[in-house]
Amino acid sequence: MSSVWQRWRNKLPQSESEYQQQIDPLRAAAPIPVLWLFGKTGSGKSSVIHSLTGAEQATIGEGFRPETKSSQRFDFPDPVEPLLTFLDTRGLGEADYDPAADIAKYSESTQLMIVTVRVADHALADILQPLRQIRKSTPERPVLLLLTCLHEATGEIDLSEGVDPFATEHPNHESPSPIPDALQTLIDRKTEQFAGLYDQMVPVDLTRLEDGFADPDFGGPRLRQAILQYLPHAYRQALLSLGMEDQGHRSKRQRRARWQVLASSSLAATAGAVPVPWVDIPVVLAIQSHLAMRLGKIYEQELTASHWAALSSAAGSRIATRMALREVLKLIPWVGMAAGAASAFAFTYALGMSWDWYFANLRDGRTPSTDKLREIFADELQRGHELWTAK
Structure with a gap:
């Protein structure tokens, strides 16, 4: 011994x-899972990383480094031995953004694409057009459509106070909270606009503690479950364990x-x-x-x-x-x-x-x-x- x-x-x-x-x-034989974050600035990409990993917002912001002309890379927890790698496309919304470079670099190296869209955002041409090209280039890669900032469409209603209306199972057979009509209308519209461009839609409301919502991680567990099914088992279990206990x-x-x-x-x-x-x-x-x-x-x-x-x-x-x-x-x-x-x-x-x-x-x-x-x-x-x- x-x-x-x-x-x-x-x-x-x-x-x-x-x-x-x-x-x-x-x-080289078993690469680290790479998640491609695709969305406008301010659509909640950093909040997604925080929800999945528990890393502080400052750490996330400092951890990104240039990958292509329009994209950046964040290895969590560090570049030496990461659990997950996040790629953030930052050129969206800019007149000269051409997805060709990102398609060429990421088509074979990313396992999952997460498209973040504010539910009340109506100006989506800058996302839809390149997303169609990306989806066409690699149709076998799963795409999650994340509808974020739900509170912008719920008025005085805090969806996170009650039973999650988007969950497939409800504890103790409790009745889920109703989805406000204004929010449901926006969700239906996004479903039409992104038809054929995603595999699963996940509505989330990832806020900060100081925003005052009952659950700042509303929809986070559903997001993690959606992602877990696409990861190799070893990394799936590691990511799952990150959410199994309170890190606070x-x-x-x-x-x-x-x-x-x-x-x-x-x-x-x-x-x-x-x-x-x-x-x-x-x-x-x-x-x-x-x-x-x-x-x-x-x-x-x-x-x-x-x-x-x-x-x-x-x-x-x-x-x-x-x-x-x-x-x-x-x-x-x-x-x-x-x-x-x-x-x-x-x-x-x-x-x-x-x-x-x-x-x-x-x-x-x-x-x-x-x-x-x-x-x-x-x-x-x-x-x-x-x-x-x-x-």
Whole structure:
């Protein structure tokens, strides 16, 4: 067991660039999901990212970087190991916007297109015309039509106060809130205007707390469910887990750490699905060692020899035993792929969350107990398996 962890420690990437080289082949075989946001400025694209990820608006704004002349890219939580990549087309509404460059660049690299339209916006020619060209170029790529800013058409009525009228299921058989006639008229009009250009329509009202609405994330759960069906399983489960608990009680540092754990777990699951026995172990170990390094940086803790010894003790002998079993299962087609992905996800998640607890204690001046670290690992391992099977 000690020799396994010694090799794991020795494979620690010395830099981000070295780590990128180690996982580039994996990303080429199973790229990170890319969501193409398509809408006018002010139509709610940043609010969509905030609803999906929980990232602060300032972080989102600072995270975009140029991708093409008219588009920008945002990797969440960071470009090194993202869970999701968002592409934002910013040229819409400008007289010289030509979608040809975006079509050429994104037709093969984006898994899902999210078109954001304010429900009360009537000037839609600048969206409809390029969208028709994009849809024609890649008709097999799913398109979600997001109708935003519903409150602009509801007057004094706050739809988020009652039962969601757009939900397919209602708790305790409660009657949904009625949709105001003015809003329904606008929705019907958008349905006609975008006919044939989308696969699913999702009305949402994503507002800020200071706006005073009962639920600032109205429609957010429906949006997440609509997106989840189009994502690879590993990233689907990571995105699903982002919405499974309240992030409000976590500090900014804790949220960054959790995002890193989920990103690494998803990447490890992708590597774990490789159907050739023993091929994925070096990659998964590199991902896990990089995770330890990133968490140490987040908590501003140096990775000393004693820290490595403590971190490696979290899983004890379980790692070697599970790795061997998982690789044997890979000899069974399909069963082995599923087992490898699930195991890699759950183990990486458990290690990451255990190390998160460890580094948080060190930062607060406490000496973490090895026994407690193992206890937390066991609990988080079960949690990792639950996240992988969650629906």
